[in-house]
Amino acid sequence: MRKRDALVGLAALAAFAGLWHLASTTGLFGRVPAAYAELLLPPPAAVARAAWESARTGELWGQVSVSLVRVAIGFGIAVAVGIPLGVVSAMSRAANAVLEPFVRLFSPIPGVAWVPLAILWFGLGDGAAIFIITIGSVFPVMLATAQGARAVDGRLVEAARTLGARTPALLRRVYLPSLVPFLVTGFRLGLGFAWRVVIAAEMVGVPKGIGYMLNMGRSTGRTEVTLLTMVMLGALMVVAEELVFAPLERHTRAWRAVEAA
Amino acid sequence: MSVALRTLDTRTTAPPHEPASTARPESAVSFAGVTKRFRIAGGGPVVALEEVSLEVRPHEFVCLLGPSGCGKSTLLRMVAGLERPCAGQVTVGGVAVSGPHSSRAMVFQDHALFPWLDVARNVAFGLEMNGTPGPEIRRRVAHFIHLTGLGGFERAYPHQLSGGMKQRVGIARVLALAPEVLLMDEPFGALDAFTRMELQGELVSLWQREPFTTLFVTHDVDEAVFLADRVVVMSRRPGRAKAVLSVNLPRPRRRTDPAFAALRTRVLAQFDAAPALEDWSI
Ligand SMILES: Nc1ncnc2c1ncn2[C@@H]1O[C@H](COP(=O)(O)OP(=O)(O)OP(=O)(O)O)[C@@H](O)[C@H]1O
Ligand SMILES: [Mg+2]
Numbered sequence: 001m002r003k004r005d006a007l008v009g010l011a012a013l014a015a016f017a018g019l020w021h022l023a024s025t026t027g028l029f030g031r032v033p034a035a036y037a038e039l040l041l042p043p044p045a046a047v048a049r050a051a052w053e054s055a056r057t058g059e060l061w062g063q064v065s066v067s068l069v070r071v072a073i074g075f076g077i078a079v080a081v082g083i084p085l086g087v088v089s090a091m092s093r094a095a096n097a098v099l100e101p102f103v104r105l106f107s108p109i110p111g112v113a114w115v116p117l118a119i120l121w122f123g124l125g126d127g128a129a130i131f132i133i134t135i136g137s138v139f140p141v142m143l144a145t146a147q148g149a150r151a152v153d154g155r156l157v158e159a160a161r162t163l164g165a166r167t168p169a170l171l172r173r174v175y176l177p178s179l180v181p182f183l184v185t186g187f188r189l190g191l192g193f194a195w196r197v198v199i200a201a202e203m204v205g206v207p208k209g210i211g212y213m214l215n216m217g218r219s220t221g222r223t224e225v226t227l228l229t230m231v232m233l234g235a236l237m238v239v240a241e242e243l244v245f246a247p248l249e250r251h252t253r254a255w256r257a258v259e260a261a
Numbered sequence: 262m263s264v265a266l267r268t269l270d271t272r273t274t275a276p277p278h279e280p281a282s283t284a285r286p287e288s289a290v291s292f293a294g295v296t297k298r299f300r301i302a303g304g305g306p307v308v309a310l311e312e313v314s315l316e317v318r319p320h321e322f323v324c325l326l327g328p329s330g331c332g333k334s335t336l337l338r339m340v341a342g343l344e345r346p347c348a349g350q351v352t353v354g355g356v357a358v359s360g361p362h363s364s365r366a367m368v369f370q371d372h373a374l375f376p377w378l379d380v381a382r383n384v385a386f387g388l389e390m391n392g393t394p395g396p397e398i399r400r401r402v403a404h405f406i407h408l409t410g411l412g413g414f415e416r417a418y419p420h421q422l423s424g425g426m427k428q429r430v431g432i433a434r435v436l437a438l439a440p441e442v443l444l445m446d447e448p449f450g451a452l453d454a455f456t457r458m459e460l461q462g463e464l465v466s467l468w469q470r471e472p473f474t475t476l477f478v479t480h481d482v483d484e485a486v487f488l489a490d491r492v493v494v495m496s497r498r499p500g501r502a503k504a505v506l507s508v509n510l511p512r513p514r515r516r517t518d519p520a521f522a523a524l525r526t527r528v529l530a531q532f533d534a535a536p537a538l539e540d541w542s543i
Contacts (some may be wrong), residue, residue, distance in 0.1 A: 159373035161386035162341050163438070164363035173386070176272070177377040 016046045047231065067198055067209040070126060074133025075194045078110040082138045082190070083107060083183075086145025096146075103139060111136025111197035115204055121189040128194050130199055136197035137190035145185025148179040183250040188245050195237070263353055289474040290317040290340055290442055294349035297335055308499035309335045312349070315502050316495060322475045324489035326482065326528065333478040333501030337389075337444045340476060341367045355458060365386050365445040366435035370451060372427040374419040380430050381406065381415040386469035387438045405433040432464070436471065443468075450485065461487055462525065465512060486524050487514055494531040504531045508530045 024043035027034045038046075050259045054060035061213055089096040114135050117130040152175055201212025217226030297310040310332040317323050325333045338344040338532050339351045342361040353357045353365060366387065374383050380403050388398045408417060409429040428448055435443060449457040461484060468475055479485055485492045497505040506528060510520055521524055 013534075117315070153373075154374060155369060155371065155373045155446055158361075159367070159369060160375075160386070161361040161392075162343065162363070162365070162367045162444075163434070164361070164390035165386075169390055174375070180377075 020044055034174060039221060039223055042227060045229045046224040050222070051229045051231075055213070056223070060232070063209055063213045063229075064236070067202065067211070068208065070129040070198050071133055071191070071194050072124075074130040074198070075137050075191060077130070077134045078138040078190060078194070079187070081134070083142030083145050083188075085138075085149075086147075087149050088141040089142070090146040090149035106135075107139035107143070111193055112200040114197075115201050118201070119205060122204050124207060129201050129209070132197050132201055133194045137194040140189035140193060141183075141186045144182045144187070144189070147181065148182025148186075148197070149175070151182070152178045180248070184248045186253065191240065195233075199233070210252050271452075283313075287318060288316040289319040289321065290316070290355070290476065291353060292336065292339075292349065293352070294482060295339065295351060296344045296348040297332065297344070297345050298457045309344075310318045311499035311501055313500065313502050314349075317474060317476065320472055320474055322465075322477065322488055322490045323407055324485035324492045324503070325476065325478045325495060326480065326485045326492050327495030327500065327503075328480065328497050331495040332499050333480075333495060335448050335500070337446050337478055338366065340442060341365055341444055341467060356497050359365070363391055363438045364441045365444060366440040366442075367439050367446065368428070368435055368448045370432045372419070372424075372446040374427055374430055379416050379418050380411055380422070383419070383430055384433045384437050390397065391438070395481070400438045405437045408436070409433040410463070423456075424452050425460060428460060432467070436467065437472070440448060440473050443473045444476045445475065447478050447480070450479070450481075457484070462513070464488065469512070482525055482528050483516065486510075486521060487516060494528065506531070 020041070022042045022070070023029060024037055024041045025034075027037040028041065032040065051060065085099065089099045103172050114132045115128075120130045122128040122131055156174055156178070160170055163174060198209065199211035199214070202209035203215050210233060213229045214226050217229065218224060219222055267404050282298070292313050292315045295310055296314045298306040298308050300306050312333075313336065325336060327333055333342060339346055340353065340358060341364065358365070358474075375386065378386065384402045384405055385398050387402060393401070398427075402415075405467055406412060410433055411426065411429055411433060414422065414426065420431070422430065431448065449460055452460065465488060475490055477485075479488075486508055492506045492508060493502050494506065495501065496502040506524075510518065510524065514521060
C-alpha cells in the first residue's frame with residue numbers, strides 16, 4: 001500500500017512536469033511569444049541541462065556548500081547557546097524572569113528583519129549571514145529545550161534515584177532522553193528558520209550562496225538557474241527530513257504519544 | 262540475615278547515642294517517633310504523620326492500610342530516602358536512612374518505567390547504575406524477566422505492555438537489585454481485579470523465594486489480609502499507626518477461607534472504632 005502511494009505520488013509529479021513542459025513550449029498555451037515564454041518559464045529539460053552544467057563545473061555545489069556552511073555554523077552557535085539558556089530558564093525561576101522579556105520581545109522579530117543591521121555591523125559576508133542565522137534560530141531551540149526540561153517526569157527522576165542513579169547518570173539517562181523529542185521539534189523549527197533567513201540575506205546582498213544564485217538566474221536572464229536553485233532547496237529539505245528528523249522522530253514518537261495520553 | 266546482607270550501604274553510620282527503642286538488630290526497618298509536616302504555599306503546615314513508631318522484622322511482609330491522605334506514601338518515601346522525617350528517625354538494618362539507595366527499591370503505583378527503554382533495559386537500569394559487570398547484568402535480567410513471567414517481551418517498550426505487565430517489569434526491575442527492603446506503593450491499585458489477584462499471588466511466591474522485607478501500601482483490605490504477615494492500620498490526618506494486626510493464616514491463602522473473612526472483618530472493625538485501638542505492642 002505504501003509503495004503504491006509512493007508510485008501515485010511519482011506519477012503526479014511526472015504529470016506536473018509534463019504540464020510544465022507543455023506550458024513552456026506552447027508559450028503559456030499561446031498567451032505569450034515562444035521566446036518570451038522561455039524566459040518566463042524554461043521547460044524542465046532546460047532546468048535539467050542547467051543542473052548538469054553547473055554540477056559539471058562545480059558551480060552548483062560551490063554555491064550550495066557556501067549556504068550549508070553558513071547554516072551549519074550559525075545553527076551550531078544557536079544550539080550551543082540555546083540549549084544551556086533553555087535548561088537554565090527551566091531550572092531557575094530568576095533566570096527565567098530575566099530571560100523571558102527578551103524572548104518575548106525578540107523572538108517575534110523575523111530573522112530577515114535583522115539583515116540590514118547585520119550587514120551594517122558585519123559587512124557583506126559570512127559574518128552577517130551567520131549572525132542572522134543564529135538570531136533567527138536560537139529562540140525555537142531555546143524554547144523547545146526549556147519546555148522539554150520542564151516536562152521531565154519527576155516520578156522517573158525519583159525512580160532512577162531509588163534505583164541508584166546519581167546526578168551525572170540522572171542527566172544522561174533520564175533528562176537527556178526526555179529532552180530528545182523536544183529537541184527534535186526545536187531543531188526542525190530552528191533549521192527551517194535558518195534556511196529561510198540565509199536565503200533572504202543572500203538575496204539582498206550577502207554574496208555567494210543559494211539565495212545569491214536565485215537572484216543571479218533572474219538578473220542574467222537565466223531563469224532555469226533560478227528554477228534549478230528552487231528545486232535544490234526543496235530537495236535539500238527532503239534529504240534533511242528523511243535522513244535526520246524522521247528517523248529521530250520515529251524513534252521517540254511511539255512512547256511520546258502514549259505518555260501524552 | 263538482613264544485617265549480613267548490608268554490604269552495600271556503608272555510607273551512613275548510625276548516631277552513637279540512639280534511643281533504646283530504635284533499631285534493635287532484629288528489625289529490618291524501624292520508624293521511631295516519626296513526624297512529618299509539609300508546608301503548603303499560602304497555608305499552614307500539614308501534619309502528614311505524627312509520632313509513628315513501628316518495627317518491621319527481617320523478611321516480614323507488612324501492609325500499610327489506611328484512608329487516602331493518611332501518609333502511607335510519605336512513610337514509604339522516607340524509607341526510600343526520597344523524604345526526610347521532621348522528627349524521629351527511620352532506620353534500615355540499624356542505619357539511619359540518609360538518601361535513596363538501591364537496597365531499598367520502590368515499585369510505584371504508576372509503574373514509572375522509562376518509556377524510552379525496552380523491558381530488558383528497564384530491568385537492567387539499576388544494575389547498570391551500581392556497576393554490575395555486563396555478563397552478570399544479562400544473567401540477572403534474563404532470570405528476573407523469566408521469574409516475573411515476561412519471557413518473550415524483552416524487546417517490548419512499556420507502551421506496548423498491559424498494565425499488569427508494566428507492574429511485572431517494575432517488580433523485576435527492583436528484584437534484580439536483590440534489595441533488602443522492597444517498597445511497594447499501591448502497585449496494583451490501577452489494575453483490574455483479576456490481574457490484581459494474579460499478581461498478588463505471584464508477589465507472595467517471589468517474596469517466599471527471596472530474602473527481602475516488604476513494606477506494601479494499599480487501601481484495599483482484602484489485599485492487605487491476603488499479603489501481609491502484619492497489617493498496620495493508619496488513621497486519618499494526622500497519620501498515625503492506629504492498630505497493628507497479625508495475620509496468622511497459612512500460605513497460600515484462600516480468600517474464600519472463613520478465617521480469611523473473619524480477619525477481614527477484624528481489620529474493617531478498626532475503621533469503625535472511633536477511639537484508636539491501642540494495639541501497639543506487637
Ligand atoms: N510534597 C508534598 N507537599 C505538601 N504536602 C504533601 C506532600 N506530600 C504529601 N503531602 C501531604 O501529606 C499527606 C499525606 O500524603 P500521602 O501521599 O503520604 O498520603 P497517602 O496515605 O499515600 O494517600 P493516598 O492513599 O491517597 O495515596 C497529605 O495530606 C498530603 O497532602
Ligand atoms: Mg499514596
